Amino acid sequence: MKRKMWSCMETQKHVIPFIDDQLSISDLDAFLYHMEHCPDCKEEYDVYYTLLMGMRFLESDNMSALKMDSEQKLLSAEDYLYKYKIKFIAKILCFVLLCVGMILQL
Numbered sequence: 001m002k003r004k005m006w007s008c009m010e011t012q013k014h015v016i017p018f019i020d021d022q023l024s025i026s027d028l029d030a031f032l033y034h035m036e037h038c039p040d041c042k043e044e045y046d047v048y049y050t051l052l053m054g055m056r057f058l059e060s061d062n063m064s065a066l067k068m069d070s071e072q073k074l075l076s077a078e079d080y081l082y083k084y085k086i087k088f089i090a091k092i093l094c095f096v097l098l099c100v101g102m103i104l105q106l
């Protein structure tokens, strides 16, 4: 998978969808990649996350809304992406093995 390079503006547009788990895998990848390398956007994200979660907490009495802080959210997204990539590679490997198997049978 080729990594997308996002500008700061583009990344900040995706902060809310990220918090809401609405990014596609490739967007998630680009988002996390930018977060790793840009302290400005990371700070922006922290502020948004705290604000949004604070608001949601006030709106509902659902304690679980606050179970993660912004840092944990980033880490769990990275973990998710990592597992997704492993599965993706595993699928390709299976496919290749299947093809090889079919070719050998011919």
Ligand SMILES: [Zn+2]
Residues within 6 Å of the ligand: 007, 008, 009, 011, 034, 038, 040, 041, 042
């Ligand atoms: Zn940035």
